[in-house]
Amino acid sequence: MKTLNKKLLIITFSLLFVFITAAFSIQSNAAYVSNSLTSRYVYDIENGEEYKFPLIYELNYEKKFNKNDIYGEININPIFEYGLETESENFKFKEAYIDFYFPDFDLRAGKQKLTWGKSDGIVVTNIVNPRDYTVHPVVEYSDQFEGVNALKLNLYPKNNNLEFVWIPEFKSATMNKNILLNKIPDNFRKDDSKKEIKPEFENSELFIRYSSIGQKLDYELMASYSWDDEPTLHKNFQEMTVVPQHHRLTTVGGSISTMKGPYVFRGEGAYVSGDHFNLKDPQFQISDYPEGVIEKDVTKWLVGMDYNYEGYLLSLQFMQETILDYKEEILQDEFSNQMTFLIQKDFMRSKLNTEINFHYNLNDEVLMAKPTINYDYSDTINLKTGANLNLEGETFKEDVIYFQTEYLF
Amino acid sequence: MRKNILLISFMTLIIMLTGFTVDTLAEDLNGREIMEKVYNRETGEDREAEMNMILVNKFDDERERVLKQFNRDFGEVEKKIMFFTAPQDIRGTSFMNWSYEDERGDSQWIYLPALRKIKRISAENKSDYFMGSDFTYDDLGERKLEEDNHKLIGNEKINGEECYIVENIPKEEDYMYSKTITWVSKDKWIGLKKEFYDNDGKLLKTLTVKDYKKIDGIVTIIHSEMYNKQKDHKTILKLDEVEYNTGISEDKFTERQMKMGI
Numbered sequence: 039m040k041t042l043n044k045k046l047l048i049i050t051f052s053l054l055f056v057f058i059t060a061a062f063s064i065q066s067n068a069a070y071v072s073n074s075l076t077s078r079y080v081y082d083i084e085n086g087e088e089y090k091f092p093l094i095y096e097l098n099y100e101k102k103f104n105k106n107d108i109y110g111e112i113n114i115n116p117i118f119e120y121g122l123e124t125e126s127e128n129f130k131f132k133e134a135y136i137d138f139y140f141p142d143f144d145l146r147a148g149k150q151k152l153t154w155g156k157s158d159g160i161v162v163t164n165i166v167n168p169r170d171y172t173v174h175p176v177v178e179y180s181d182q183f184e185g186v187n188a189l190k191l192n193l194y195p196k197n198n199n200l201e202f203v204w205i206p207e208f209k210s211a212t213m214n215k216n217i218l219l220n221k222i223p224d225n226f227r228k229d230d231s232k233k234e235i236k237p238e239f240e241n242s243e244l245f246i247r248y249s250s251i252g253q254k255l256d257y258e259l260m261a262s263y264s265w266d267d268e269p270t271l272h273k274n275f276q277e278m279t280v281v282p283q284h285h286r287l288t289t290v291g292g293s294i295s296t297m298k299g300p301y302v303f304r305g306e307g308a309y310v311s312g313d314h315f316n317l318k319d320p321q322f323q324i325s326d327y328p329e330g331v332i333e334k335d336v337t338k339w340l341v342g343m344d345y346n347y348e349g350y351l352l353s354l355q356f357m358q359e360t361i362l363d364y365k366e367e368i369l370q371d372e373f374s375n376q377m378t379f380l381i382q383k384d385f386m387r388s389k390l391n392t393e394i395n396f397h398y399n400l401n402d403e404v405l406m407a408k409p410t411i412n413y414d415y416s417d418t419i420n421l422k423t424g425a426n427l428n429l430e431g432e433t434f435k436e437d438v439i440y441f442q443t444e445y446l447f
Numbered sequence: 448m449r450k451n452i453l454l455i456s457f458m459t460l461i462i463m464l465t466g467f468t469v470d471t472l473a474e475d476l477n478g479r480e481i482m483e484k485v486y487n488r489e490t491g492e493d494r495e496a497e498m499n500m501i502l503v504n505k506f507d508d509e510r511e512r513v514l515k516q517f518n519r520d521f522g523e524v525e526k527k528i529m530f531f532t533a534p535q536d537i538r539g540t541s542f543m544n545w546s547y548e549d550e551r552g553d554s555q556w557i558y559l560p561a562l563r564k565i566k567r568i569s570a571e572n573k574s575d576y577f578m579g580s581d582f583t584y585d586d587l588g589e590r591k592l593e594e595d596n597h598k599l600i601g602n603e604k605i606n607g608e609e610c611y612i613v614e615n616i617p618k619e620e621d622y623m624y625s626k627t628i629t630w631v632s633k634d635k636w637i638g639l640k641k642e643f644y645d646n647d648g649k650l651l652k653t654l655t656v657k658d659y660k661k662i663d664g665i666v667t668i669i670h671s672e673m674y675n676k677q678k679d680h681k682t683i684l685k686l687d688e689v690e691y692n693t694g695i696s697e698d699k700f701t702e703r704q705m706k707m708g709i
Binding site: 072139144178192197256297 | 502504510511524534535536538545547551552554556561562563564565566567568569570571572575576578579580680697698701702703707
């Protein structure tokens, strides 16, 4: 009875909010208000049980302003999620920022998401926003990244883009607990005492990017002084603890994109200084590496190609990460290779969109597939179904299938 | 007196001859010359407009796409940028095209707000339909005169307007249409009707101009309809808030603008 009341309360609250915001959107002339209400049913096909049943309400509020000849825009994007199966509530801002537009530069302050680089679905230089590894299933690619509180400055020399992003307080990636637990040896316990990075000026992060688009070539050059989003697990052999710690990284990189006939080619590369890796045998040369961790520089490069054939978009990418000055004792392989392959096709005058995305980790021989079917029943009702499937190898994420109804208003 | 009569007669003859000559010249135009006039008619240095694209299926269900379009001819390159404003699921998407006069191919980009990313896309796929409409990218773009062989095949009245009927056969063998036939207004040099034939020579689509008007001295098609005969659906295209020669700057066709929107 209590559960039923709570559900009724949530549904009533949602409907009330819907009506209020809908009314607001009519009354507001300058602001643009859009809402979406999504119900998603996720089924764990591995264990044959219902997995999640969230009800998601999302508001997008945009308002342009012009005050004392200062132009700008406010963008607020809150999201409220209620898990019907767990009766859990989650409220957060995906983004909430203010833009100021000046003749030669723009300034943005607030919680924001940015995308850098030319690759799709693989991270090389797209490192401003931390990842959220708990998102499962992945319905929208951008949901895997979390917004960060940042100050962004854009300058536009010769119509190109010079971007500075300053993140005053470091935000770590949200890790999947199963992956973390698997990395902790049986007789060790976890000690989070050194995991936090104090919100001080010297601990802030800085990212710089220069980008240009042109007739023959689009390119980006980037550099950053940041923290590694995923902590390295240091070991304390006296206390038998595993101590997750973040490290400073210096990254320089770039990406390009060009077209030749029906092909679009892209490339991306980065040099990362100061990455840390665990050793296979933590007691190896314990005097040199007392915490079972070694520091090494890393290179990453990616090549990709899009090709349109008879209305089908085919997209292939290959990425390699290399640990420089490699030592055999490092737990991770010297070369880590991954590939993605996407097939996409629209039907019924773009009402029906289908795609299947494969991701293959060549080192671990893990093949994942993400088929998706999206049907725009109308401009306000969207139906979507898809799956996150592990076709080969082992992962910590269950095979799931999902069905989603989205109402836009 | 006699001198005056002679002068008047001479003038009348000149006028008649001139009139006759103009008429004869008009009649003598060949297909290429007619299409040349269509391609070269005054269209302004730049233009901005709001475009309503209504997709109608065979059951008369409608879906509407609203976008704001800016384009400017910079001489060797014509740049175009479109901002989608409705419906909600595609709002914020922008599309930019740079089309070069010479042999260089077009360059195209799309900004996807959900991904917060500008992607270069291939401009070769001109036979793809634009946003699910009945217009291909090529139908909406500027086809070059020399890409087709043009032949005058007749004359006909469309809505009371005298028109030339010109058959356009593409020189490129693999082009999406085997031919198009255009009804060109004899005094305004705009196409009032156009038929598109598939590669089997069957009628695929018909474009009909429903309304046009002079804006800033330029004849502008403000309402047209593309009907796909084979699939029995159509797209209605309406232009509103059309303005010419407003001095759109090059800054409008940049990465910054694609992300910022209108």
